[in-house]
Amino acid sequence: MEKEPIDKILDLAEDLRWKIGDDFHDELTEGIYADAAEIVGDVTRSENSGGRSRLDTKIDRIVTSKTWGFPIMFLILAIVLWITIVGANYPSSMLSDLFLNTIRPFLKDLAVQINMPWWLSGFLIDGVYMAVAWVIAVMLPPMAIFFPLFTLLEDFGYLPRVAFNLDYLFKKSGAHGKQALTMSMGFGCNAAGVVATRIIDSPRERLIAIITNNFSLCNGRWPTQILIATVFLGAVVPQYLSGIVAVSAVIGIAVLGIAFMFFSSWLLSKTVLKGEVSTFNLELPPYRPPRFWKTIYTSIIDRTLIVLWRAIVFAAPAGAAIWLISNIDVGGQSIAGWMIDFFDPLGFLIGLNGVILLAYIVAIPANEIVIPTILMLTVMVTGVAAGEGAGVMFELDSANETAEILRAGGWTLLTAINLMLFSLLHNPCSTTIYTIYKETQSVKWTSIATLLPLILGFIVTFLVAQIWRIFIG
Amino acid sequence: MNYNPVTALAIFGILSVFLFLIFRPEKGGFWKWKKTSKDGGKTLIEDILKQMFHMEESGKIADIHMLRDTLKVNEGKLVYIISRMAANDLLNIERDRLILTKSGKEYALSIIRTHRLWEKYLAEKTGYDQREWHQRAEQMEHLLSREETENLAEKLGNPIYDPHGDPIPTSKGETADFNGVSLSRLPKGTKGRIIHLEDEPPHIYEQILKRNITIDSLIRVEENGKNRIVFYSEGEYFTLSPAVAENITVLVIKDDDFKDPGSFRLSRLKDKERAKVVSISKEMRGESRRRLLDLGFVKGTPIRVDLKSPIGNTKAYLVKGTSIALREDQASKILVKKEKI
Numbered sequence: 001m002e003k004e005p006i007d008k009i010l011d012l013a014e015d016l017r018w019k020i021g022d023d024f025h026d027e028l029t030e031g032i033y034a035d036a037a038e039i040v041g042d043v044t045r046s047e048n049s050g051g052r053s054r055l056d057t058k059i060d061r062i063v064t065s066k067t068w069g070f071p072i073m074f075l076i077l078a079i080v081l082w083i084t085i086v087g088a089n090y091p092s093s094m095l096s097d098l099f100l101n102t103i104r105p106f107l108k109d110l111a112v113q114i115n116m117p118w119w120l121s122g123f124l125i126d127g128v129y130m131a132v133a134w135v136i137a138v139m140l141p142p143m144a145i146f147f148p149l150f151t152l153l154e155d156f157g158y159l160p161r162v163a164f165n166l167d168y169l170f171k172k173s174g175a176h177g178k179q180a181l182t183m184s185m186g187f188g189c190n191a192a193g194v195v196a197t198r199i200i201d202s203p204r205e206r207l208i209a210i211i212t213n214n215f216s217l218c219n220g221r222w223p224t225q226i227l228i229a230t231v232f233l234g235a236v237v238p239q240y241l242s243g244i245v246a247v248s249a250v251i252g253i254a255v256l257g258i259a260f261m262f263f264s265s266w267l268l269s270k271t272v273l274k275g276e277v278s279t280f281n282l283e284l285p286p287y288r289p290p291r292f293w294k295t296i297y298t299s300i301i302d303r304t305l306i307v308l309w310r311a312i313v314f315a316a317p318a319g320a321a322i323w324l325i326s327n328i329d330v331g332g333q334s335i336a337g338w339m340i341d342f343f344d345p346l347g348f349l350i351g352l353n354g355v356i357l358l359a360y361i362v363a364i365p366a367n368e369i370v371i372p373t374i375l376m377l378t379v380m381v382t383g384v385a386a387g388e389g390a391g392v393m394f395e396l397d398s399a400n401e402t403a404e405i406l407r408a409g410g411w412t413l414l415t416a417i418n419l420m421l422f423s424l425l426h427n428p429c430s431t432t433i434y435t436i437y438k439e440t441q442s443v444k445w446t447s448i449a450t451l452l453p454l455i456l457g458f459i460v461t462f463l464v465a466q467i468w469r470i471f472i473g
Numbered sequence: 474m475n476y477n478p479v480t481a482l483a484i485f486g487i488l489s490v491f492l493f494l495i496f497r498p499e500k501g502g503f504w505k506w507k508k509t510s511k512d513g514g515k516t517l518i519e520d521i522l523k524q525m526f527h528m529e530e531s532g533k534i535a536d537i538h539m540l541r542d543t544l545k546v547n548e549g550k551l552v553y554i555i556s557r558m559a560a561n562d563l564l565n566i567e568r569d570r571l572i573l574t575k576s577g578k579e580y581a582l583s584i585i586r587t588h589r590l591w592e593k594y595l596a597e598k599t600g601y602d603q604r605e606w607h608q609r610a611e612q613m614e615h616l617l618s619r620e621e622t623e624n625l626a627e628k629l630g631n632p633i634y635d636p637h638g639d640p641i642p643t644s645k646g647e648t649a650d651f652n653g654v655s656l657s658r659l660p661k662g663t664k665g666r667i668i669h670l671e672d673e674p675p676h677i678y679e680q681i682l683k684r685n686i687t688i689d690s691l692i693r694v695e696e697n698g699k700n701r702i703v704f705y706s707e708g709e710y711f712t713l714s715p716a717v718a719e720n721i722t723v724l725v726i727k728d729d730d731f732k733d734p735g736s737f738r739l740s741r742l743k744d745k746e747r748a749k750v751v752s753i754s755k756e757m758r759g760e761s762r763r764r765l766l767d768l769g770f771v772k773g774t775p776i777r778v779d780l781k782s783p784i785g786n787t788k789a790y791l792v793k794g795t796s797i798a799l800r801e802d803q804a805s806k807i808l809v810k811k812e813k814i
Contacts, residue, residue, distance in 0.1 A: 017631070017633075018633065023755070025630070026762070029763075029766065030752075030753075030766065030771060030772065033766050033771040033772075034771045034772040034773060037769070037771050037772075037773065037774060038773065057779075060779070060780055060796070061780070064780050064781070064782065064783060064789075065783065066783045069783040070783060160798075163798075164780070164782055164787065164789060164798050165782055165783055165784075167782055167785060167787040167798065167800065168782060168784040168785025168786070168787060169784070169785075171785065171787070171800060177787070177798070201760070202760070204599070274601065274602075274605060280798075280799070280800050280803065281761075281764055281765065281768060281797055281798065281799055281803070282797070282798040283768070283795060283796070283797055283798075284779075284780070284789055284795075284796035284797070284798060285795070286795075349476075349481065462481075462485065463482075463485075465478070466478040466479075466481050466482045466485075467478075467482075469478040470478050470479060470482075
């Protein structure tokens with residue numbers, strides 16, 4: 001009995017729904033918006049009606065102009081990176097002096113005094129402690145400089161203009177304009193860049209930004225690039241040119257990374273991540289003076305320390321692994337030795353060597369320890385007198401000494417170039433991989449983000465090696 | 474190590490060509506294999522039902538040869554499947570003519586419902602390009618269960634039309650009225666509103682998309698000749714071949730409903746010109762539509778060009794004192810009208 005009137009109402013509702021049509025909701029909402037806007041217009045008065053301040057407009061005309069837009073952008077990026085690299089040098093060397101020359105001997109003495117067996121002190125001090133110390137010394141200063149600088153630019157309002165300038169390129173590669181921001185963030189740290197992709201609201205474009213972030217050369221990799229470029233590329237030209245050649249080589253690698261970022265964004269959006277950009281609207285906020293101290297405080301707490309902590313967590317086991325594989329002998333050779341022999345053929349094929357590949361495997365947790373690990377392993381294999389023994393990472397003060405050791409390890413100009421390429425194109429560090437997993441919650445996308453750059457790295461170094469051998473020898 | 478880099482390169486080349494052939498998007502052997510291996514006859518049955526339904530709708534009667542040609546399957550398999558369908562009371566075979574039974578029609582409608590709902594879903598909730606909607610819905614219509622379809626409909630607010638303007642059948646099999654006329658049959662001077670853009674065949678749909686013709690636009694036919702059809706819409710003149718115009722459906726409207734034709738697309742707003750927002754096109758959907766409203770793109774808002782990106786067509790527009798960057802295809806979906814000074 002009760003059912004009948006309800007059914008009638010439902011039928012009526014159904015009937016009316018057809019008559020009203022699909023756009024009813026939209027029209028209603030838009031009506032409300034329009035009415036609200038009208039009321040606001042009637043009852044409020046503002047200083048400069050709807051306009052923007054003259055200064056803002058002037059700045060915008062310059063930073064987005066055809067002539068100056070791009071030069072200004074590159075100049076600012078170059079300045080930020082330069083301040084980071086140069087500024088980090090002093091605190092870095094102070095930290096490493098403290099960690100390696102003061103604390104380490106002290107710990108070693110302590111271990112002897114309390115009669116710690118050699119393997120335990122080796123494992124803990126030469127392995128775990130060294131890796132952690134290295135990561136902090138190399139990583140903390142540049143991040144503590146880069147992130148605040150970056151946040152200041154963000155706060156000032158310049159970064160959205162970068163996204164605006166570059167939008168066309170991102171559109172062409174099927175990505176979101178805001179990826180420009182996460183990309184530049186990646187120059188500081190890929191893990192931070194991956195977290196920053198949260199500003200992209202549509203999931204498809206966000207995935208593209210996450211997967212391609214690794215193509216931004218991060219702080220952990222700049223030192224490798226600079227060292228190798230100075231030692232090998234700078235050495236083949238006359239003295240007065242060497243500085244310029246080394247710098248341009250490093251910048252070239254960074255630009256190549258950007259090119260690969262666009263290329264793989266395009267590739268992804270044509271294959272596994274098909275589709276066009278769903279939403280793109282970017283607010284260009286008014287410029288405002290950055291809140292200096294607050295910015296510095298939050299960027300150090302939010303970005304630097306979190307990333308550093310994760311890196312330390314991952315670096316400790318890596319140090320342990322490095323020490324173990326160099327000190328455990330199986331059948332008359334250390335595990336590291338066996339692995340190097342195993343990787344040598346593959347390494348040779350792509351213009352690298354087994355030592356480098358092994359170093360990249362054990363240094364997955366942190367790119368910072370690649371060069372120290374390579375040096376340590378090279379010394380171990382070749383028997384050159386340097387360093388402090390098996391499993392103890394080290395770096396040399398003089399670039400020439402470094403070059404000599406590496407040459408003794410069979411390095412050529414090709415090895416150096418390919419190492420620079422491989423340093424750009426290889427799997428992200430484990431901190432980044434973990435962050436990608438946390439952000440995407442997907443094993444599939446995490447593996448794609450991990451393997452895509454690695455595969456590209458193998459292909460590129462392989463091609464370069466073959467062409468080099470055919471034409472140069 | 475002794476090896477020849479040229480050989481290595483050659484091996485690499487052969488390997489990459491091989492992998493490309495297997496994994497090439499859509500045409501690659503791997504995908505083809507994956508597609509056929511999943512097919513247990515269900516897809517084909519449903520495709521036949523859909524095809525027959527569309528034919529009957531347009532007053533044609535299906536036969537085996539026609540189905541063979543449109544669906545591109547071999548005749549032996551088709552005959553077998555059709556006899557199975559007849560046994561299941563989906564269709565009747567009268568000599569060589571095939572006619573849908575009542576349950577066959579219902580089945581076909583439910584497939585069409587799923588297809589159109591999925592297109593609506595893709596349009597509203599995802600970033601897939603319009604060119605992809607059809608192909609994706611074509612696969613999805615065979616995969617969704619009845620329950621999933623109903624859930625989807627509810628989530629989308631029980632829509633009546635799909636993004637192309639086709640009515641979505643209800644779960645009871647009813648469809649909304651659809652009384653448009655093909656653009657190719659409208660005489661000069663007719664005014665109307667575009668209510669449907671046919672997405673098949675793809676090459677004609679591509680033409681429609683390329684011209685940036687959008688659903689819900691008001692139009693006025695300027696010329697209707699043998700070789701071309703010209704119409705005016707949103708500040709521009711569009712010239713089409715009759716074959717393309719055939720696939721555009723227009724609802725004829727009275728002169729009074731043809732609102733001031735002075736409105737045009739925001740993408741055509743020149744520097745220093747001042748305008749007011751008239752409306753946002755229906756093609757701007759879902760999240761992006763709401764976002765635009767939030768940013769202040771509502772009827773009557775003054776708007777002008779603020780900045781141009783150094784490369785490409787992205788422009789920043791000044792709306793309510795804030796500069797907002799939009800890509801060209803988005804700006805083309807906002808209608809504005811010049812402000813009188």
